[in-house]
Amino acid sequence: MAAETGIRHAPQPALMRVIGLNKTYVQRRPFSRKEFVLGACKDVTLELPRRRVTALVGESGSGKSSLATCLALLQQPDSGEIWFEEDQVSAWTAEQLASLRPKIQMVFQDSAGALNPRFSAAQIIEEPLEIQRRASKPELRLRALALMEEVGLSADCSKRLPLTLSGGQRQRLAIARAIALKPELLILDESLSSLDLVIQSEILRLLVDLQSRHNLTYLLISHDLSLVGEIADFVAVMHAGRIVEHGPREKVFGAPRHGCTRELLAFARSLESDFQAATEVQA
Amino acid sequence: MRFLARRLLHAGFLLAAVSVLCFLFTDLAPGSFFDGMKLNPQISPETVAALKAQYGVGKPLPLRYVLWVKSVFTGEWGFSFAYDSPVRELLLPRARNTLLLTGTATALAWLIAVPLGVWMAYRPGRWDDRLGMGATSLLLSVPELALVLALLCFAVRTHAFPVGGMTSANDEQLGLLARCQDLLTHMAIPAITLVLANLPLLVRHVRSSMIEVLDAPFIHAARGHGMAPARVLIGYALPAAANPLISLFGFSLGGLLGGSLLVEAVTGWPGLGPLLLEATMSRDLYIVVGAVMVSTFFMVGGNLIADALLIAFDPRVRTD
Numbered sequence: 013m014a015a016e017t018g019i020r021h022a023p024q025p026a027l028m029r030v031i032g033l034n035k036t037y038v039q040r041r042p043f044s045r046k047e048f049v050l051g052a053c054k055d056v057t058l059e060l061p062r063r064r065v066t067a068l069v070g071e072s073g074s075g076k077s078s079l080a081t082c083l084a085l086l087q088q089p090d091s092g093e094i095w096f097e098e099d100q101v102s103a104w105t106a107e108q109l110a111s112l113r114p115k116i117q118m119v120f121q122d123s124a125g126a127l128n129p130r131f132s133a134a135q136i137i138e139e140p141l142e143i144q145r146r147a148s149k150p151e152l153r154l155r156a157l158a159l160m161e162e163v164g165l166s167a168d169c170s171k172r173l174p175l176t177l178s179g180g181q182r183q184r185l186a187i188a189r190a191i192a193l194k195p196e197l198l199i200l201d202e203s204l205s206s207l208d209l210v211i212q213s214e215i216l217r218l219l220v221d222l223q224s225r226h227n228l229t230y231l232l233i234s235h236d237l238s239l240v241g242e243i244a245d246f247v248a249v250m251h252a253g254r255i256v257e258h259g260p261r262e263k264v265f266g267a268p269r270h271g272c273t274r275e276l277l278a279f280a281r282s283l284e285s286d287f288q289a290a291t292e293v294q295a
Numbered sequence: 296m297r298f299l300a301r302r303l304l305h306a307g308f309l310l311a312a313v314s315v316l317c318f319l320f321t322d323l324a325p326g327s328f329f330d331g332m333k334l335n336p337q338i339s340p341e342t343v344a345a346l347k348a349q350y351g352v353g354k355p356l357p358l359r360y361v362l363w364v365k366s367v368f369t370g371e372w373g374f375s376f377a378y379d380s381p382v383r384e385l386l387l388p389r390a391r392n393t394l395l396l397t398g399t400a401t402a403l404a405w406l407i408a409v410p411l412g413v414w415m416a417y418r419p420g421r422w423d424d425r426l427g428m429g430a431t432s433l434l435l436s437v438p439e440l441a442l443v444l445a446l447l448c449f450a451v452r453t454h455a456f457p458v459g460g461m462t463s464a465n466d467e468q469l470g471l472l473a474r475c476q477d478l479l480t481h482m483a484i485p486a487i488t489l490v491l492a493n494l495p496l497l498v499r500h501v502r503s504s505m506i507e508v509l510d511a512p513f514i515h516a517a518r519g520h521g522m523a524p525a526r527v528l529i530g531y532a533l534p535a536a537a538n539p540l541i542s543l544f545g546f547s548l549g550g551l552l553g554g555s556l557l558v559e560a561v562t563g564w565p566g567l568g569p570l571l572l573e574a575t576m577s578r579d580l581y582i583v584v585g586a587v588m589v590s591t592f593f594m595v596g597g598n599l600i601a602d603a604l605l606i607a608f609d610p611r612v613r614t615d
Contacts, residue, residue, distance in 0.1 A: 132610075
């Protein structure tokens with residue numbers, strides 16, 4: 013992607029900035045009044061350069077999804093600042109945030125759970141357009157069909173329910189819904205992890221294509237470093253709620269400083285060699 | 296339509312099976328209505344034998360069953376030994392009274408439970424949710440009998456509501472509005488008991504279904520699209536959480552006739568409860584069979600309605 017634009021890591025104004033973000037969850041043990049605090053994000057500082065792909069990697073439970081939902085403004089951080097362009101949006105009221113929501117959209121990991129099971133494919137895409145009053149009633153269906161075509165879904169799918177679509181089709185549908193409001197930032201929360209390799213590469217191509225067409229900024233959350241290596245311009249590594257390493261992809265992958273990054277890379281390489289060995293045996 | 300036709304066929308088989316089992320069990324139970332007569336010195340053994348022959352008590356079980364089925368189709372539903380009257384004439388007015396009470400109580404319970412459960416799910420762990428959970432736990436732990444007795448004590452001490460029966464003695468002299476008021480005040484104690492008995496289960500079901508749905512990614516996505524919280528809650532999450540609640544509603548309908556027997560007996564509401572209790576004690580076989588069959592019919596019908604509602608309400612069920 014970066015190779016296509018020809019400019020890698022040229023200084024770009026950040027679309028979104030997070031400064032010292034903290035998020036905790038309070039849980040209570042069963043049959044006890046004792047509460048314990050789970051720190052999901054601890055003093056997280058991160059920048060998402062405009063029209064670039066920033067990958068957020070880390071093992072399960074490191075706080076990636078909590079950070080993503082804070083950035084998507086779906087939950088309030090306990091403290092810290094979230095800046096979108098020139099505005100500090102973490103201090104905004106719900107009414108103020110309503111105007112910002114279309115600019116930040118999220119594609120979830122569980123494509124089956126992310127789509128209203130009672131709606132048809134076309135209705136699912138129409139929903140955000142209808143909420144934001146972006147199209148009149150007669151236009152809604154036309155816009156939905158156009159978006160479906162853009163993400164490679166045939167018009168035949170428009171009346172089908174999500175449960176009758178394949179995993180890949182559902183993820184395309186989720187992407188179509190996410191871009192319906194013409195967002196500036198798309199947060200992809202493990203959106204490709206439940207797909208097989210062929211579908212994954214197809215969706216990846218689609219994302220690259222959409223980014224160049226719509227000037228999108230991506231925050232790609234993944235634990236798959238080989239996937240991250242293909243698409244990301246910047247990489248942030250998260251461990252136990254903290255960003256432990258952050259920088260251009262080559263720098264993070266080429267000379268990892270933190271033990272967690274080294275472990276993740278070693279694991280990705282061992283997986284890759286296992287896969288190659290299996291392919292050779294099969295051949 | 297094919298699904299519903301299949302369910303109707305199943306319902307027919309189920310009713311037939313229940314009727315056979317009901318006949319078998321009542322036949323296996325020791326004693327009969329006429330055993331009590333034998334102890335009365337004023338009734339001669341010949342009279343008892345003649346009555347037995349008249350009601351066909353000595354006939355073989357399969358023949359009695361066939362005769363009963365025939366009487367169901369002719370609209371008698373068997374014959375009561377105690378009342379010397381067709382069972383249908385006894386059951387229908389009582390069933391109507393029971394339905395009036397349980398229908399009102401069930402409707403009230405649902406009308407309270409849905410908004411309460413939705414609100415508690417919207418604010419999980421907050422003070423109002425904890426208060427609601429505490430109150431429902433308390434209500435769940437109190438037996439229905441204790442609840443009705445407490446309410447009866449309250450009514451007797453405060454004279455806030457009349458105790459016993461369905462209408463006042465001078466009911467026929469009252470105008471339409473006053474009669475309705477009289478009926479409602481008589482209904483208050485049994486209806487409040489039934490509402491309080493059913494409410495905790497319904498509230499907890501609504502709450503848990505809603506909490507599960509509110510955490511679903513498609514709800515987060517809808518919020519991310521800028522959907523207003525009230526619309527997310529009522530227009531989006533509630534329909535998605537409705538499937539288990541529709542099934543529960545079917546059970547509520549099914550329990551309309553059988554769920555209030557104890558309350559009716561204690562409060563003296565002239566429904567099926569006191570009649571069934573009396574018939575069981577005196578072994579008035581056909582009233583027991585008739586009441587069980589009407590209750591089963593409601594249970595099967597309630598589930599059938601729930602299935603039809605699910606089909607109408609959820610496109611996924613139609614796809615299946």
